Amino acid sequence: MAYKKRKEDYTVVEPQHSTSFTVSPYGQYATTQRPSPTSFVEIRDIIAALLVLTVAFSWIIYVPDGKGFFYYLGFAAVIVVAGFFVHEMSHKIAARRYGCWAEFRADYRGLGLALVTAYFGILFAAPGAVWIRGNISRDENGKISIAGPGSNIAVSAACVVLLLTGTVGSSGTAYDVTHYLLYFNAFLAAFNMIPVMPFDGSKIWQWNKPIYIAALIAAGLLFYLGFTGL
Secondary structure, eight states: OOOOOOTTSOOEEOOOOOOOOOOOOOOSOOOSSOOOSOOHHHHHHHHHHHHHHHHHHHHHHOOOSSSOHHHHHHHHHHHHIIIIIHHHHHHHHHHHHTTOEEEEEEOHHHHHHHHHHHHTTOOOOOOEEEEEESOOOHHHHHHHHHHHHHHHHHHHHHHHHHHHTTTTOSSSHHHHHHHHHHHHHHHHHHHHTOSSTTSHHHHHHHHOHHHHHHHHHHHHHHHHHHHHTO
């Protein structure tokens, strides 16, 4: 993305990665105008991404057991919102805390790919990313980056507590949703910790290696618990 360095411009920072699951170019100027919380374009893109991912994920988990497709559609919606949406909005909230402009932008080719791969039984999604512009430091960029996988780790950890304490029972819809939330969020966290561009892990590694290692271990352990059925 090309831009001119004027005082009224934001300094461009790379997207904080999608949930497909820079050293950022720090500039000299930040805007003096406080950006609005959202826009029509962001709302449109979020709705499109949520709808496509929900449909795609429901195709993956659907079982012809008499419950009907719409049961699994609702099931998938909960998983997508508590995984993908929470991840992206955590980036946005963290970025706005530092005075940045931050909005989600869908990747419609990536969403199309999600539908195609899900149809064949394997979900691969690159739904989009939160784009961020602002004058931030390396430390602030690292904190913005950890917000996404950190939120997934938090959701997964909460699911472990619910499962271990028997709060959601040992079978049924609540149990199944909780188990899927554990697995899906742990997967997103671990996948996004890959320490190469454009993944969150690359920026977290450059910012704070002990935090990176701790987050990666937590995500890996939670993924193992979800994969093995706890």
